[in-house]
Amino acid sequence: MARTTNDHPGEQAAQDPIRLLAIRDAPLSLDEVFRAVGDEAAGGTALFVGTVRNHDGGADVDELGYSTHPTAEVEMRRVAEKVAAEYPVRALAAVHRVGDLAVGDLAVVVAVSCPHRAEAFAACRKLIDDLKHEVPIWKHQRFSDGQEEWVGAC
Numbered sequence: 001m002a003r004t005t006n007d008h009p010g011e012q013a014a015q016d017p018i019r020l021l022a023i024r025d026a027p028l029s030l031d032e033v034f035r036a037v038g039d040e041a042a043g044g045t046a047l048f049v050g051t052v053r054n055h056d057g058g059a060d061v062d063e064l065g066y067s068t069h070p071t072a073e074v075e076m077r078r079v080a081e082k083v084a085a086e087y088p089v090r091a092l093a094a095v096h097r098v099g100d101l102a103v104g105d106l107a108v109v110v111a112v113s114c115p116h117r118a119e120a121f122a123a124c125r126k127l128i129d130d131l132k133h134e135v136p137i138w139k140h141q142r143f144s145d146g147q148e149e150w151v152g153a154c
Helices: 030-036 072-086 117-134
Strands: 018-024 044-051 059-068 091-097 099-102 106-114 137-143 148-152
Touching: 018 030, 018 072, 030 044, 030 091, 030 106, 044 117, 059 091, 072 091, 072 117, 091 117, 106 117
Parallel strands: 018 091
Antiparallel strands: 044 106, 059 099, 059 137, 091 106, 137 148
């Protein structure tokens, strides 16, 4: 007979699912973030990687820099806690880079593991979207034509 209830502890959110949150001025590691969300009760893990692209708004981007407000890590935790409360998150991790980055560099890596894939995808998308809109991180783009532009993440 198939189980129809979610009464197994592995189907629920973990007691403390936030495993890694950081803002760093050093290169980011996909392996570190992926390992941080490993959980034996997770059937689905979703990982998002944001990279520096070579264009924006029709202009060639040479490089960019990220800077943050002093409250950025506190806001990052608030966003992570909100996602963990909304989904059955087994483990969650998010790391954002600051400083000068070149085209192709990793700017942000987030990952979420949940009992099932649909929950993992949804929670990961919510995490990256809310980080982008609510955490005070700003991007300073430098274009090939000499122009510059500041883009606020929130």
